[in-house]
Amino acid sequence: DTQMTQTPSTLSASLGAGVTITCRASQNIGNWLAWYQQKPGKAPKLLIYRASSLENGVPSRFSGSGSGTEFTLTISSLQPDDFATYYCQQYKTYPWTFGQGTKVEIK
């Protein structure tokens, strides 16, 4: 199975700050990576697909990059609505696997 490891597990940041979350795959997944945002009690929301493509309706302050085994999700300027947990997911090979999540908290 392809293991997905996110760092950090928790991130504290202030409004307006730029933040980066890293996701590493245990094997080459090309660009078959998605990023999701999840708020407590809610379903995940797709932010980025194919590593760097912004999903329709997602603010441009979100961006994704990377290929192969190392990927990043960047939020350029944190807004109140962005405090949530973020997951990466590979869909190169079965079983599709998610990272363990990164919780972005208010500093």
Next chain:
Amino acid sequence: EVRLLESGGGLVQPGGSLRLSCVASEFNFNTYAMTWVRQAPGKGLEWVSSMSANSVTTQYADSVKGRFTISRDNSKSTLYLEMSSLRADDTAVYYCAKDREQWLLRGAFDVWGQGTMVTVSS
């Protein structure tokens, strides 16, 4: 509005069975692969099973293989997950999710249901 609505969750004893349903609306259900993802209380997301748009291809996580069966009825725009031999570690919120791209079993999910809770306990 594109929507997915799950139902069928509840409390079941270990070893028991349950069938989840997911009704889709406002999109051409029969042209999209569909997936079940679960989330145990306080834990992360776990992919469970996927089915292609034409029902020909199915995939399962090892943790549920042989116990869970995914199916769909395109005439009813409904996805199902038949769960049997349930265990305590199957306790989770179960989400159905729509593949972002038509026809392909691709794996990025752009529409999710609200989830249905399954609790396996005696």
